[in-house]
Each structure stands twice: as structure tokens, then as C-alpha cells.
Amino acid sequence: MSVAPPPPVAPAPPDSLPKHALGGGPGEPGDPALDGTLALYLERVANRAAAAFSASAAVIALVGDDRRCFIGGSAPPAWLSRDPGALIRSRACAGVLESGELVAVENATSAVGVSGGIVAAMPGAPAYMIAPLPRSPSGRPAGVFCVFAASPRQWSVEEIALLGEHAAATAPALALRRRPESTEHGTNRARRELLNDPLTGLPNRVLFMERLAQAIARNRREAAPFAVILLDLDHFRTINESLGHAAGDALLVAVGQRLVNCSRAGDTVARLGADEFALLIHRVTHAADAARLAERVQAALAAPIDVQGYEVFTSASFGIALESGSAGEPEHLLRSADLALGGAKRAGRARFVVFDRVMHSEALARLQLETELRRAAEREAFVLHYQPIISLTTGHIVSVEALVRWDHEERGLVSPAAFVAAAEATGVIVPVGRWVLAEACRQLHAWHVALPQWSSLTVAVNVSVRQLLRPDFVDTVSRALREASLAPEYLTLELTESVVIERPDVVLTALTSVRELGVKVHLDDFGTGYSSLAVLDRFPLDGVKIDRTFVQMVGRESRAVQFVQAMITLAQSLQLETVGEGIDADVQLRELRAIGCTYGQGYLFARPGDAPTVEQLLRDDPSW
Numbered sequence: 001m002s003v004a005p006p007p008p009v010a011p012a013p014p015d016s017l018p019k020h021a022l023g024g025g026p027g028e029p030g031d032p033a034l035d036g037t038l039a040l041y042l043e044r045v046a047n048r049a050a051a052a053f054s055a056s057a058a059v060i061a062l063v064g065d066d067r068r069c070f071i072g073g074s075a076p077p078a079w080l081s082r083d084p085g086a087l088i089r090s091r092a093c094a095g096v097l098e099s100g101e102l103v104a105v106e107n108a109t110s111a112v113g114v115s116g117g118i119v120a121a122m123p124g125a126p127a128y129m130i131a132p133l134p135r136s137p138s139g140r141p142a143g144v145f146c147v148f149a150a151s152p153r154q155w156s157v158e159e160i161a162l163l164g165e166h167a168a169a170t171a172p173a174l175a176l177r178r179r180p181e182s183t184e185h186g187t188n189r190a191r192r193e194l195l196n197d198p199l200t201g202l203p204n205r206v207l208f209m210e211r212l213a214q215a216i217a218r219n220r221r222e223a224a225p226f227a228v229i230l231l232d233l234d235h236f237r238t239i240n241e242s243l244g245h246a247a248g249d250a251l252l253v254a255v256g257q258r259l260v261n262c263s264r265a266g267d268t269v270a271r272l273g274a275d276e277f278a279l280l281i282h283r284v285t286h287a288a289d290a291a292r293l294a295e296r297v298q299a300a301l302a303a304p305i306d307v308q309g310y311e312v313f314t315s316a317s318f319g320i321a322l323e324s325g326s327a328g329e330p331e332h333l334l335r336s337a338d339l340a341l342g343g344a345k346r347a348g349r350a351r352f353v354v355f356d357r358v359m360h361s362e363a364l365a366r367l368q369l370e371t372e373l374r375r376a377a378e379r380e381a382f383v384l385h386y387q388p389i390i391s392l393t394t395g396h397i398v399s400v401e402a403l404v405r406w407d408h409e410e411r412g413l414v415s416p417a418a419f420v421a422a423a424e425a426t427g428v429i430v431p432v433g434r435w436v437l438a439e440a441c442r443q444l445h446a447w448h449v450a451l452p453q454w455s456s457l458t459v460a461v462n463v464s465v466r467q468l469l470r471p472d473f474v475d476t477v478s479r480a481l482r483e484a485s486l487a488p489e490y491l492t493l494e495l496t497e498s499v500v501i502e503r504p505d506v507v508l509t510a511l512t513s514v515r516e517l518g519v520k521v522h523l524d525d526f527g528t529g530y531s532s533l534a535v536l537d538r539f540p541l542d543g544v545k546i547d548r549t550f551v552q553m554v555g556r557e558s559r560a561v562q563f564v565q566a567m568i569t570l571a572q573s574l575q576l577e578t579v580g581e582g583i584d585a586d587v588q589l590r591e592l593r594a595i596g597c598t599y600g601q602g603y604l605f606a607r608p609g610d611a612p613t614v615e616q617l618l619r620d621d622p623s624w
Contacts (some may be wrong), residue, residue, distance in 0.1 A: 038173055038194075039068070039070065041173055041194055041206070042060050042070040042170070042173060043070045043071075043072060044072075044206060044210075045060065045070075045072075045166070045169075045170065045173075045206065046058045046059060046060050046070045046071060046072030046073070047072030047073065048072070048205075048206070048209065048331075049072060049145070049147060049163075049166050050072040050073030050074070050147070051331045052162070052166075052331075053147050053149075053159060053162075053163075055073060055147045055148055055149050056073055056074065056075040056076065056077075056125065056148050056149060056150040057071060057072065057073035057074075057075060057076035057077065057080065057125070057146075057147075057148045058071075058072045058073050058145075058146065058147045058148070059071050059072070059076070059080065059084070059087060059144075059145075059146045059148070060133070060143065060144075060145050060146075060170065061084065061087050061088050061093070061143050061144050061146065062133075062142065062143040063088055063097065063141055063142065063143045064140065064141075064142070064143075067085065067088070069084035069085075069087065071084070073148075075150060076148070077122065077123060077124035077125050077148065078124065079123055079124070080148075087144075087146065088143075088144070090120045090122070091120040092105075092120035092122070092128075092130055093130055093144050093146075096130045096131070096132050096144055097132060097141040097143075097144065100132050100135070100141075101132070102129065102130065102131040102132070102160065102163065102164055102167075103129065103130050104128075104129045104155045104160050105126075105127060105128055105129070106127055106152055106153060106154055106155065107126050107127060107152035108120065108121050108122060108125075108126050108127070108128070109121065109126050109152075122148065124148075124150065125148035125149060125150065126149070126150075126151065126152050127148075127149035127151065127152050127153035127155070128146060128147060128148045128149065129146065129147045129155055129159070129160065129163050130144050130145070130146045131144065131145045131146075131163045131164050131166070131167040132144060132145075132167065133145055133167050133170055133174060134167070134168060134170065134171040134174055136174075142174050145163065145166055145167040145170070147163060152378070153374075154374070154377070154426075154427045154428060154430060154431060155427065156426065156427030156466070157427065157466060157469055157470075158427075159427070165273060169204075169205075172194055172198075173194055194206070195207040195210075197270070197271040199249055199252060199253060199271070200252060200253050200256035200271050201256075202256050202260075202269055202270050202271045202277075203268060203269070203270040203271075204270065204271065204272070205270065205272045205273065207270065208268060208270035208272065208278055208280065209330045209331075209334075211268050211280055212228065212280055212330040212333065212334070213330045215280060215282065215323070216323060216329070216330065216333070219323060224282065224283070225283070225284055225285050225322065225323060226280065226281060226282045226283070226284055226322075226323055227280075227281045227284040227289070227290040227320055227321065227322050227323070228278065228279070228280060228281075228320070228321045228323070228333050228334060228336075228337045229278065229279040229281060229290060229293065229294060229318055229319070229320050229337065229352075230272075230276070230277075230278050230318070230319045230320075230321075230334065230337040230338055230340075230341045231276070231277050231278075231279070231294075231297070231316040231317065231318045231319070231341070232275060232276050232316060232317050232341060232345070233251075233255065233275040233314055233315075233316050234314065234315045234316060234317060234349045234350055235314075236248065236251075236274075236275035236314075239251060239307075239312060239314070243307060243308060243310060243312075246308070247307045247308050247310070247312075250307050250308065251305060251307050251312060251314065252271070252275065254305045254307070255277070255301065255305075255314070256269065256271060256277065258297070258300045258301060259277055259279065259297060259300075261300065262293065262296050262297045262300050263279060263281070263293075264281075264282075266282055267279060267280060267281050267282060268280040278334070278337075279293075279297075281293060284322065287320065287322060287354045290320045290322065290354070291320070291352060291354065294318045294320065294352040295352075297316070297318075298315065298316065298318075298350070298352075301314055301315055301316055302315065315349065315350040316350070317341055317344040317345045317349050317350065317351065317352070318340075318341065318344055318351070318352035318353070319336075319337040319338060319339065319340030319341025319342070319343070319344055319352070319353060319355065320337060320340055320352055320353070320354045320355065321333050321334075321336035321337040321340060321354075321355040322354070322355070336355040336359075337355060339355060339359055340352075340353040340354060340355040340359060341353070343359065366422060369419065369422050370422055370425075370426045370428075372408075373406075373419060373422055373423055373426065373428045374426070374428055376406060376407075376408075377428045377431045377432055380435050381406065381407050381408070381409075382404050382405065382406055382407060382432060382435060382436070383404075383405050383407050383413070383610065384402050384403065384404060384405070384436065384439055384440060384443065384610075384611070385402075385403045385404075385405055385608040385609055385610055386400040386401065386402055386403070386443075386459075386608060386609065386610075386611065386614045387400060387401045387403060387601060387606060387607065387608040387609075388400055388601070388605055388606045388614070388617065389401060389460065389579060389599050389600070389601045390599060390600045390601065390605050390624060391598070391599060392580075392589070392592060392593045392597055392598065392599060392600050393598075394623075395623040395624040396621070396623055397457070397605075397617070397618065397621075397622075398456075398457070398458065398599065399457065399458040399459065399460055399492070399599070400444075400457065400458075400459055400460070400614060401459075401460040401461075401462075401494070401601065401608075402436060402439075402440035402443075402459055402460065402461050402462075403416065403462075403608050404416055404420075404432065404436050406418075406419050420464075424464055424465075424466060427466060429464045429466050429467065430464075430466050430467055430470060433463065433464055433466075433467045434467075434476055434480075436461060436462075437461050437476065437477065437480045438479075438480040438483065438484070440459050440461050440491075441459070441480045441481055441483075441484035441486045441491065442483075442484045443459075443611055444457065444458070444459040444484070444486060444490060444491075445484045445485055445486045447615065447618065448486075448490075450615070451615070451618055451619065453621075454618050457490070457618070458489075458490045458491065458492060458520075459490065459491060459492070460492040460493075460494050460522065461491065461492070461493055461494065462493075462494045462495070462524070463493045463494065463495045463499065464499065465498070465499040465503075465507075468495065468499060468506070468507050468510050468511075469503055469506055469507075469510075473510050473514075474510060474513040474514055474517070477491075477493075477514055477517065477519060478517060481517070481519075487518070488517045488518030488519045489518050489519075489520070491519045491520070492519070492520040492521070492522055492542070492543075493514060493519060493520070493521050493522070494522045494523075494524045494545065495521070495522075495523065495524060496523075496524045496525050497523065497525065497526075497528070497535055500523070500535050500539055501535070504538070504539075507539070508538070508539060508540075511539055511540050511541075512540055515540050515542075520542040520543070521539075521540065521541050521542055521543075522541065522542060522543040522544060522545055522577070522579065523535060523536070523539075523541055523543070523544045523545065524545045525545065525547045526544035526545055526546050526547060526567065526571075527546060527547045527549075527550055527563075527567055528547045528549065536570070536571075536574055536576070541576060542576065542577060543571070543576050543577030543578065543579060543598075544567070544571050544576055544577075544578055544579070545578075545579040545580075545581050545601075546564060546567055546568070546578060546579065546580050546581065546597070547581070547582075548581045548582025548602075549582075550563055550564050550567070551564065551580045551581060551582045551583060551588055551592070551602070552582050552584060552588070554587065554588045554591045554592070555585055555587035555588055555591070561591050561595065564580070564591075564592070564595065564597075565595040568595055568596055568597055572596065577598045577599065578596075578597050578598045578599070579597075579598065579599040579600070579601060580592045580597045580599070580600045580601070580602075581600075581601045581602060582601070582602050583600045583601065583602030583603075583604045583605070584602050584603050584604050585604060586604070588602075588604070589604060589624065604624070605624060
């Protein structure tokens with residue numbers, strides 16, 4: 001059943017907008033046919049993309065009768081400025097135009113990290129992404145949207161998806177190019193298509209950024225402070241997945257209407273994409289003013305929304321950034337609001353956070369960390385430590401878990417707790433995870449050769465969601481085993497519940513293929529997630545690791561043993577192995593043995609150690 005959205009609340013009529021907000025202006029040609037508007041629009045989109053990706057250049061290149069290139073960014077390759085047509089003539093772009101598939105390349109000089117296409121050298125831009133622009137109704141290619149980096153770079157899953165969204169967002173402009181309209185009515189309609197969200201009728205990202213730039217300029221001239229509020233709907237994905245995308249669209253329209261009703265005349269409410277909205281609020285001098293508006297919006301969203309006969313309750317997380325006279329740029333101010341939004345989500349959602357100096361310092365520190373991580377990944381500046389896993393039946397070591405450490409030039413060995421989250425956020429976790437997998441397999445094979453009595457020893461390796469979502473993940477696992485001459489049954493992959501539920505269908509396919517290789521799969525931190533039972537029922541698993549939180553309560557709280565025993569009984573009924581992690585005391589070992597836990601891991605047996613330390617432990621062959 002489709003939901004017919006209510007008539008959108010339109011922003012100010014296009015004719016009332018300043019000329020430069022639409023791309024026209026004195027002396028600029030072709031306003032009736034929108035040629036100047038279209039060109040300036042595409043140039044702005046390219047510049048915004050270069051800033052969004054922190055790229056040296058972004059290019060929109062058209063094909064057909066109108067062979068123009070629109071270049072954005074601060075440092076486009078020299079050849080691109082001299083001969084833009086060389087881009088379209090390249091093998092990579094030709095392949096994208098023919099296949100209609102996006103290509104992402106981390107390093108064209110060594111064909112590293114290629115996703116979906118033909119690799120071609122781009123002088124001065126070893127890393128690049130190329131996405132096809134939306135085709136014409138007849139199926140003819142329209143062109144490509146390219147992003148270039150001046151040095152090798154790991155493109156994250158989100159960045160690849162975002163480029164696809166940027167390319168898709170040019171559809172109205174390309175339709176305008178194919179269907180010029182000379183009447184004033186046609187001109188206004190085309191302007192609205194370029195600058196407004198087609199679902200809600202609200203300003204889109206391009207128009208919002210234009211109005212934000214105008215507000216910054218006005219504040220510099222007239223001391224007219226304002227605020228930017230960025231908001232994300234909480235758990236929107238759940239509504240989409242449970243009621244369907246038509247219901248999700250109806251909810252977005254209703255939310256957009258409520259945001260408009262909460263704002264004042266002259267303010268701007270925009271939909272930036274997906275479930276993300278932005279508000280530009282004028283005449284705001286204190287954070288309290290913006291906070292009151294956020295509270296008013298939250299109260300408005302708290303009332304149920306009728307979606308296809310269902311009462312849907314929603315809330316939002318808010319990030320607030322104030323502009324009171326600095327020389328900020330639109331992208332910087334929106335980035336500040338986005339950082340504050342991230343803080344609101346981490347604090348528990350359904351709340352707001354105001355960007356401040358501390359957050360700015362934290363952002364700079366995080367940027368420094370991310371930069372150092374990228375360099376460390378290029379140099380493979382990591383080492384593995386291994387923690388033994390013990391059979392609780394025999395008391396002997398049966399496996400080791402590989403744990404990565406960052407070998408920092410100044411700080412020494414850095415714990416994963418200090419960098420894994422940043423590695424996940426930036427995508428650096430993919431090359432790091434690839435190295436960890438290969439090194440763990442290599443080291444285990446070396447132990448099999450050096451210590452024949454340990455030929456049955458296995459190794460467990462943690463896997464991140466970014467690794468699992470890569471289309472080449474199964475090939476990566478297979479290659480690591482093959483290059484280490486290690487049989488698949490000696491490798492166990494450990495993943496958390498959050499990894500499994502991120503993209504369940506993709507993860508299910510990947511895990512099924514991995515297990516077909518003969519590799520085992522364990523669910524880590526079992527018992528801490530809200531859908532653990534559903535995960536056990538749906539996904540192909542060989543075992544579970546009972547979270548240390550429960551294990552370490554044994555001997556301290558009277559009912560802890562019953563909790564752990566219930567988990568073990570459930571796992572055994574599904575023929576799954578059980579590993580108790582975090583065993584630090586004799587009482588925990590005794591109780592886990594008594595209730596039938598298969599394996600144990602913790603400081604009581606051994607702390608994580610480097611390869612020589614663990615090898616000596618294997619030679620000693622201790623028993624517990």
C-alpha cells in the first residue's frame with residue numbers, strides 16, 4: 001500500500017531568491033534556457049563534493065553533444081585542466097560508462113583496492129572513484145562523476161555510497177539539460193527541481209549550503225548571529241525495514257512538515273538526505289536559544305505520526321553549532337554541527353549537544369589520530385599479540401586469539417581500545433584487518449612447523465563489519481589461508497552481534513561462504529546484545545564466547561552461575577561450542593568447568609603476549 005504524502009510545504013518562491021543562489025547573475029548567459037544556471041550548479045556540486053571527500057579534485061564530465069567538464073577542488077591534476085576530455089577517453093571512465101557500475105581504486109599504480117571496474121593510471125591521482133551519472137530515459141550514458149586523491153587512499157564503504165548519492169542527485173540537472181524549457185514557468189520549475197528535495201519539497205543540500213553561505217556573509221557585515229541545527233531521526237532504519245520504504249517516505253514528509261511548523265519565518269528547514277534534516281535559525285545569540293528550539297522540535301516529534309494506519313513514535317538527535325562572527329565556511333559550520341550530532345548519538349540519542357571548544361579539540365585530536373592511522377596502515381606498523389584459549393576438559397591450550405597492537409613511533413605499543421573505533425570510522429580497519437588475518441595465519445603455520453606437537457593448534461581472529469561487507473572478504477580469507485599454507489579448519493573468525501545485525505543479508509552470505517571453506521565462526525560478547533537469540537537462530541555459527549561481564553560476576557553474585565549456565569545450555573542445545581572469556585579467578589574456572597563450558601580464556605591462564613612469549617609458553621605446555 002503506497003502512502004500519498006501531503007502537499008509539501010514549499011520554501012520561498014524561486015523568483016524571490018537572490019540570483020547568486022540559483023547560479024544566475026548579471027552578465028551570465030542563458031538564463032531563459034538555464035544554461036548558465038546549470039553550469040554553475042554543476043560547478044558548485046563538484047566543489048562541494050571535493051570538500052566533502054577531502055579530495056584534491058572532483059569532476060563532473062558530460063558526454064554526448066554537450067561535452068563539458070565541471071571541475072571542483074583546490075588541486076586538480078594538471079592534465080585535467082589542460083585536456084579535460086582525456087578523462088572521458090580514459091579506459092577507466094569508458095569502462096564505467098559501458099558497465100554503469102561505480103569503480104573505486106585505492107592505488108592505481110599497483111592496482112590495490114580495486115572495487116568494480118577497469119583500472120587506469122591517472123597521473124597525479126593514484127586514488128580515485130568514478131560513478132556513472134544517471135542515464136537518459138532512452139538508456140544513453142550521460143557522463144561520470146569523479147573524485148581524485150593526490151596520494152593512495154582507502155575509500156570507505158560510506159564514501160563509495162556517498163559518491164553514488166552525489167551522482168544520483170544530478171538527475172534533475174541532467175533532465176533539464178536534455179529538456180530545456182524557455183518559458184518562465186518551465187524555468188521556475190527547473191530551478192525548484194535543482195534546489196529542492198523531490199520528496200518533501202524542502203530545500204536540498206545545495207540550496208541549504210547557499211543560504212548558509214549567505215548567512216555567514218550577512219553576519220560578517222551586520223553582526224547577525226545564527227545557528228545551524230543538524231538532526232537525525234532515531235531508529236529510522238527500523239521503521240523502514242518493518243513497515244517498508246513507502247511508510248518511511250511518508251514519515252519523512254510528516255517530520256519535514258513538523259519541522260517547518262516549529263521554525264520561524266525566514267528560517268530554513270532542509271532535507272540533506274536519507275533521514276537527515278538541517279535547520280538554519282536566524283537571530284540566535286546564545287546556545288540556550290537554539291536549545292529551546294531543539295526542545296520544541298523534540299516535543300513536536302514526540303506526538304504519534306499516522307503512517308499507513310500505524311501510530312509511529314519517533315525522536316531525533318540534534319547537533320547545534322553557533323556562528324557569532326568567526327570567519328567560518330559553510331562546510332566547517334556544518335561539520336561542527338555534525339560532530340555535535342555524533343556526540344548526541346553517543347550520549348544515548350533523543351537529545352541535543354552544542355558544539356564547543358572541547359569538542360573542537362577532540363575533533364582535531366581525532367583527525368590527528370586518523371592521519372597517523374592511515375600512515376601506519378601504509379607501513380603496516382602493527383604487531384600481533386596472542387592470548388591462549390584453554391580446553392576446560394583437559395586443561396591444555398587448544399587455540400590462541402590474535403590481538404592487534406599499534407606499534408606507534410612515539411607512544412610505543414597502543415592498545416586496540418585506543419584506535420580500533422577510529423580505524424572503523426575511517427575504513428583503515430580494512431587493510432589493517434587484512435594484514436592481521438594474513439599474519440595470524442602465517443604465524444600459526446610457523447608454529448605448526450617449529451612445534452610439531454602443536455600441529456592441532458588453531459587461531460581466532462576478530463573481524464569488523466567493514467571487512468565483512470567488502471565484496472572481496474571471502475577471497476581475502478581464502479588468500480590468507482593459501483599464502484600461509486594453512487588448512488581452513490585451523491582458523492576461527494570472531495565477530496560481535498553488532499557486526500551481524502548491521503547488514504544481515506550481506507553478512508549471512510559472507511558467513512555461509514566462509515564456513516563452506518571450512519573456517520569456523522564464533523559469536524563474540526554473547527549475552528550483551530538484545531537480539532542474541534535471533535542471531536543464534538539465523539546465522540551459521542560454530543560457537544559463542546560468553547561475555548566477560550557475566551563470567552566475572554561468578555563468585556561475586558549469587559545468581560551469576562545460573563545466568564552463565566542458561567547461556568551454556570542454550571548454546572549446547574544448538575550444538576555450539578562455548579568459550580568463557582575473562583576468567584581471572586579459580587572460582588570462575590571451577591564453576592565454568594562444573595556447568596560444562598567447553599573452553600576458557602583469561603588472565604588466570606595467560607595475558608596476551610608477543611609471538612616469542614607465546615611460543616615459549618607452548619614449549620612449556622602448562623596445564624590448569
